[in-house]
Amino acid sequence: MKIIMIGYGRIGTQVLRLLEPKNHSVVIVDKSRNVLDTTVEEAGVRVLIGDAVDPDMLRQAGADKADVLLALTREENTNLMVAQMARLTFKIPKVLALVYDPQRERAFHTAGIEALTLTMTAAQMLAAEIEGTPPVLPAWLGGKASEVTAAEGKSFPVPMRTLPASGPYYVVIMGGGKVGYYLGRTLLEEGHEATVIESNPEIFELVSRQLDCPVIFGDGSTHAILEKAGASRCDVFVGVTNHDEDNLIGCQVAKREFGVPKTVARVKNPKNEWVMQQLGVDVTVSSTAIISSLIESELPTHKIRTLLSLRAGQLEIMEYVLDGTSPVVGHQLKELIMPPHCNIVTILRDGSAVVPRGETAFQNNDNVLALADLADEPHLRKLLLG
Numbered sequence: 563m564k565i566i567m568i569g570y571g572r573i574g575t576q577v578l579r580l581l582e583p584k585n586h587s588v589v590i591v592d593k594s595r596n597v598l599d600t601t602v603e604e605a606g607v608r609v610l611i612g613d614a615v616d617p618d619m620l621r622q623a624g625a626d627k628a629d630v631l632l633a634l635t636r637e638e639n640t641n642l643m644v645a646q647m648a649r650l651t652f653k654i655p656k657v658l659a660l661v662y663d664p665q666r667e668r669a670f671h672t673a674g675i676e677a678l679t680l681t682m683t684a685a686q687m688l689a690a691e692i693e694g695t696p697p698v699l700p701a702w703l704g705g706k707a708s709e710v711t712a713a714e715g716k717s718f719p720v721p722m723r724t725l726p727a728s729g730p731y732y733v734v735i736m737g738g739g740k741v742g743y744y745l746g747r748t749l750l751e752e753g754h755e756a757t758v759i760e761s762n763p764e765i766f767e768l769v770s771r772q773l774d775c776p777v778i779f780g781d782g783s784t785h786a787i788l789e790k791a792g793a794s795r796c797d798v799f800v801g802v803t804n805h806d807e808d809n810l811i812g813c814q815v816a817k818r819e820f821g822v823p824k825t826v827a828r829v830k831n832p833k834n835e836w837v838m839q840q841l842g843v844d845v846t847v848s849s850t851a852i853i854s855s856l857i858e859s860e861l862p863t864h865k866i867r868t869l870l871s872l873r874a875g876q877l878e879i880m881e882y883v884l885d886g887t888s889p890v891v892g893h894q895l896k897e898l899i900m901p902p903h904c905n906i907v908t909i910l911r912d913g914s915a916v917v918p919r920g921e922t923a924f925q926n927n928d929n930v931l932a933l934a935d936l937a938d939e940p941h942l943r944k945l946l947l948g
């Protein structure tokens with residue numbers, strides 16, 4: 563079997579020792595370079611140093627061809643995010659994640675993740691899973707392994723509530739750093755109700771003194787802390803910590819276990835935006851992606867700009883600048899064979915807006931505004947710009 567092991571700590575070393583006599587291809591991904599100082603590579607194990615939350619790192623580890631992924635780090639949220647990426651993006655058949663809170667075992671089983679609570683026999687259970695031997699699973703699974711379908715992964719333990727038509731809203735903010743602090747202050751000034759959750763003692767003390775709203779100390783991705791924050795009546799949950807995995811799991815717990823109608827997550831790694839959207843986060847905000855997009859779109863020689871992204875329908879409003887090399891210049895709109903999910907909205911010409919008709923002919927220096935599906939946008943770009 564091709565096995566990827568995320569994290570090479572105490573549990574990982576025990577699992578590898580149990581699997582060593584068997585015929586498996588094992589890749590270990592760990593953040594610490596100390597792993598290279600061990601003898602694992604002498605045993606024919608490939609070692610990669612990096613953050614497995616990055617999908618490119620999983621791809622480098624061979625996730626697209628793996629049979630098993632074991633997420634065994636000391637960080638629950640890292641394990642759960644990597645496990646979900648393995649199922650969703652790479653379609654790995656067997657995915658197991660180590661967690662420390664027994665309450666999460668049930669919650670993430672509905673997402674197709676075998677979340678195993680840390681026990682003295684965790685390594686033996688994981689090895690049994692890989693070898694196909696029925697392990698001793700929790701009682702709520704009936705004492706035997708069970709397959710979870712993709713359809714079951716979309717179910718929620720509690721009914722989803724709807725966002726009120728108008729405010730004020732109750733917003734729970736996970737993360738009391740600079741982003742969380744200024745967000746909380748802005749919401750309060752606009753008449754909304756807010757609660758901030760912070761796990762760092764120093765930041766917690768500072769924000770508690772500076773914001774005139776409840777500030778709760780603890781991990782905002784856990785059921786107990788969200789319950790304390792009043793998530794059952796929360797309208798919007800916002801995860802703005804410095805860790806993508808924490809923001810993702812916080813949003814998922816808020817939505818699945820408390821029915822929060824709207825979740826927003828800050829994303830540090832732009833590559834994780836699509837993953838987090840697919841895993842149920844309603845709105846993702848990546849400052850890196852925004853700045854990069856702005857720089858690219860404002861370059862003098864750039865012929866394409868993204869004016870607006872409509873995330874719900876995977877649509878974008880694009881601007882294309884036509885020049886003498888464009889294959890559509892001199893042709894009428896009705897002559898074009900448009901991609902199926904794209905439409906020309908308007909043409910900006912000599913300071914005026916032209917409503918496009920079938921007889922409208924494209925001219926040099928036209929700024930063409932189009933509504934495009936993300937999947938079909940490359941075809942539209944080739945049609946207009948060549």
